[in-house]
Amino acid sequence: MAHRLERWDNLEEEEEEEEEEEEEHYRPTAVLRRQHVLRERLNPLDKYDDVDLHSRFRFPRAEIQRITDLLAADLQHQTDRNGALSSSLQVCLALRYFATGSFQNLVGDSIQVHKSTVCRAIRSVTLSLCQRFNDYVKFPTQPEQQNLTRQKLHQIAGFPDLQGCVDGTHVRIKGPKNNENDFVNRKGYYSINTQIVCDADLIITNAVIKWPGAKHDSFILRQSSLWRDFEAGRYPGRLLGDSGYPLRKWLMTPYLSPASVSEQRYNSAHTKTRNVVERCIGVLKNRWACLQRGFIQT
Numbered sequence: 001m002a003h004r005l006e007r008w009d010n011l012e013e014e015e016e017e018e019e020e021e022e023e024e025h026y027r028p029t030a031v032l033r034r035q036h037v038l039r040e041r042l043n044p045l046d047k048y049d050d051v052d053l054h055s056r057f058r059f060p061r062a063e064i065q066r067i068t069d070l071l072a073a074d075l076q077h078q079t080d081r082n083g084a085l086s087s088s089l090q091v092c093l094a095l096r097y098f099a100t101g102s103f104q105n106l107v108g109d110s111i112q113v114h115k116s117t118v119c120r121a122i123r124s125v126t127l128s129l130c131q132r133f134n135d136y137v138k139f140p141t142q143p144e145q146q147n148l149t150r151q152k153l154h155q156i157a158g159f160p161d162l163q164g165c166v167d168g169t170h171v172r173i174k175g176p177k178n179n180e181n182d183f184v185n186r187k188g189y190y191s192i193n194t195q196i197v198c199d200a201d202l203i204i205t206n207a208v209i210k211w212p213g214a215k216h217d218s219f220i221l222r223q224s225s226l227w228r229d230f231e232a233g234r235y236p237g238r239l240l241g242d243s244g245y246p247l248r249k250w251l252m253t254p255y256l257s258p259a260s261v262s263e264q265r266y267n268s269a270h271t272k273t274r275n276v277v278e279r280c281i282g283v284l285k286n287r288w289a290c291l292q293r294g295f296i297q298t
Contacts, residue, residue, distance in 0.1 A: 041083075041112050044092045057095040058287055067091055074128040085113070085121060093118050094125035101290035139164075139197070139205045139226070139235065150237060152200035156276070157269040159252075163237035164197045164205055165277035166245070168217035169285075172294025185213030191294070195220045197239065198280040217244050240274040 044053060045061065054060050059067070068075075068088045075091070077084035085093075089111060097107045097118070104122070105115040140146045146163060153162040170191035176183055183190045191213035197206035211220050221227050221241075229235050230250040238250045247253050254271070258264045285292040 058099045071128045090121040093121040098288045101293035157272040159273045165240040165274045166197045167277040169281045182212040202280040
């Protein structure tokens with residue numbers, strides 16, 4: 001009997017030791033958190049000379065400062081807590097991304113900030129610029145402006161009474177989650193089809209940037225305010241468009257099969273003059289590589 005009691009006591013002691021070991025094993029330990037380190041940031045306006053600054057950010061120093069002053073009210077943080085980016089650094093990050101179309105972490109490395117900071121800066125600058133879009137992209141309404149536009153376009157190939165040339169261009173994007181097929185263009189990739197109107201100086205006077213890539217150029221023009229204004233006679237003169245657009249009194253398109261010398265001369269003058277909008281789009285995409293490569297890299 002005593003032997004059994006002694007054995008029972010030993011079993012109880014073993015169970016108590018096992019319970020203590022389990023408690024020790026499951027005892028919560030302190031979580032090791034990564035130390036928050038603010039890296040020293042590089043200011044491109046201090047680092048680069050005028051030539052390097054223009055090649056990397058596509059604007060001279062004075063223009064970058066002017067853009068910063070223009071957007072400062074929208075970009076300024078309420079506090080400097082956690083090393084908030086200054087307005088000038090946010091503008092530089094956005095311009096660098098627009099100019100290269102590169103991955104955001106590579107853009108951040110140029111100033112030594114994290115990818116998430118780059119993403120927020122690009123978004124803030126882009127939204128602020130979009131709010132001022134209509135202040136800078138305006139169709140000529142004053143008689144002096146219209147006459148000057150008409151004269152410069154006429155000097156190219158003798159085409160009379162023009163107020164601009166219109167064309168469409170595709171900007172590549174990531175495939176959206178909704179209505180995916182609507183954004184696949186005729187070349188087989190996802191895009192936004194953008195309407196551009198410019199003058200002889202390659203200045204954009206009208207742009208429509210909202211329609212999915214599957215929409216045709218003529219559809220976008222028909223849905224635009226520019227179509228309604230010309231149809232109502234609010235603008236004098238005419239536009240030049242390619243054969244994808246409908247022929248209107250104010251919209252001149254080329255002959256599909258010119259049968260006479262005069263028709264061939266018309267097509268030749270049409271092609272030479274309308275070339276300005278193709279050059280405008282080419283310059284725009286070469287200057288801002290994000291439009292050429294597309295908004296697909298993050």
